[in-house]
Each structure stands twice: as structure tokens, then as C-alpha cells.
Amino acid sequence: MDSFSPSMHAVPSPMSLDSVRCVIVLYRTGLQESETFQTLCAALREYPALASRISLLIYDNSPEPQTVALPVGLFAKASYQHDPSNGGLATAYNQALHAAEEAGDTWLWLFDQDTTVLPGLIPAAFAAIDRTPPSEACGIVPRLVQDGVVLSPAAVHRFRYLAMQEGFSGLNPGWLTALNSCACLRVSALRAIGGFPPQYWLDFLDHAVFHRLHKQGGRLLVLDVTIPHRLSTNNLRKESSHRRFDNLLAAEWQFVRETGWGGGSLMHRVRLLKRAVRTLLTLREPAFALQVLRWSLR
DSSP: OOOGGGSSOOOOGGGGGGEEEEEEEEOOOGGGGOOOHHHHHHHHTTHHHHHHTTTEEEEHHHHHHHOOOOTTTTTSSEEEETTTTOOOHHHHHHHHHHHHHTTOSSSEEEEEESOOOOOTHHHHHHHHHOOOOOOSSSSEEEEEEEEEEEEEEEESSSEEEEEEEEEETOOSOOOOEOOOOOOOEEEEHHHEEEEEETTTTSHHHHHHHHHHHHHHHOEEEEEEEEEEOOGGGSHHHHHOOOOHHHHHHHHHHHHHHHHGGGGGGHHHHHHHHHHHHHHHHOOOOOHHHHHHHHHTTO
């Protein structure tokens, strides 16, 4: 599979440049404390011409609004929106999608609040944006890696997800899923699937969206860029409450029942039983293991 590198292509003419809507979703985190905001701004200062093609939306799901100092002159436009009702990621992303459509933006770039945006992501993403016809890809994603393991994207097989090789990049011919963070999605492709499904307000929203994009014939372009990432489920006690973990398990069941992925309900119960054992014996989290066990019996 050919890799995609910004050096492989000539710079397009200014008239052909697509604009990008970038959304960072905050929850109980100050903007200046957001790793994503700080590293994204730092990376874009190295590429001012590319930054000028981005409109930034800070969407804050925190209970109380905050006074924010948006970077003046860095982005084409920067705005802050507070939503104390906390509709999760789906509401925030749909608001950003609506803003992108109204402004005529071609791409919607998704970020959570604690991603480390490495400078190399910026030119690689824009090279792909400027050279990817709508017929070829509905989304552009980097590799998200934790402890040497590629978390995203992953190849979707009948019974499970398979991790991609760390060196893989290019346009994948098969079905891929990916995590939300750093995913850049074509606005027209998102509208064709009805936007972000609100029933997956937080967990499994990414898998639901990439499943629907795949059903529409969409393909993903994987950048030759690696971004460090951390999954809360790998450190349950420190990074996930029991309520949040329960929401994850509920969303996963909903996804399986909606799509039939992974062999359907019976195979999913088997996976949950195995996960309960792993959570108890490997992660040594008996309370979380009991939660998984209870969901396996529903």
C-alpha cells in the first residue's frame, strides 16, 4: 500500500484550497489547560498559511462557562460555545458540522481535549486534504498509538477488530474503523449519513460513524503520522468511573444489536465473559469485572 506524504505532490493553486472546520470538545477543563488546544496552536504557528484555512470551534460541555482567550490572527475564525446541558460528543460534533455546512467548509476535523498534536500532523493532513478526490476517501486519520500498539485505525473483521501494523499508511481497500480524535472527515460524507447519531452521545460514536460511512462506500486514508494516545479503559481505576464504564458497555451493546457486528449478540456475550475474566485477573479490578459480567447476562 502506497504511503501518503506531503512531499509527493505539488502545492495546489489557491483557488482549489478546501477550508476546514476544527472542533475541540472540552469538559471540566480550562482551555489553557487543554493539551489539544496548546499543542494544536503551537503546531499551527509553524504553518501560518495552513492555519489560515481553519475555523476553530471550542465547544465546552462543562457545567459553568469559562472566560477564554482565543488566539487572534492564527485561525481564519475562532469561536467559543458553552453548552451546560452536556449533550456529549454527538451534540458538539453536530453543531460543528452545521457550522461547517453554513460556511462552506469541506472538512470537519475532530479533537478531544487531551490529545498531543505533533507538528508533523499539520502538513501531512493538508497534503491529503488537497489531493484526495471525494470519490477516493471520506476521512483522513493518523495512527493513534499507546505503548507501541496501534489503537486506531483498526481493521474490521467479522468477529473482532485487528490492529494495523505501525508502519501502515495509505488508502486502505478494506473496512477500517478509527477513534474520533484527530479524525478529519468530509462534510458531504457526514451529511450523507445524517450526521453524528445522537443515540451514541459519547461512547462508540466513532465506531457507529465509521460503520455508517463504510456502508455508504466510504474509505479512509491513513496518514504516515503517529500520535500518542491514551485509552481510559487501560487504566480503569484512575481514568474511568463506574458510571462512565457502564455507559461504554451500554453503547457497545447498542452498536452490536444495531449492526450485528462481531457475530451478533451471542458472540458478544462470549467476548464480555472473556473480558470479565481479564478485568479480574489481569487488571485486578473486581468491581469493574462484575459490571462486565452483569452486561454479559443481559
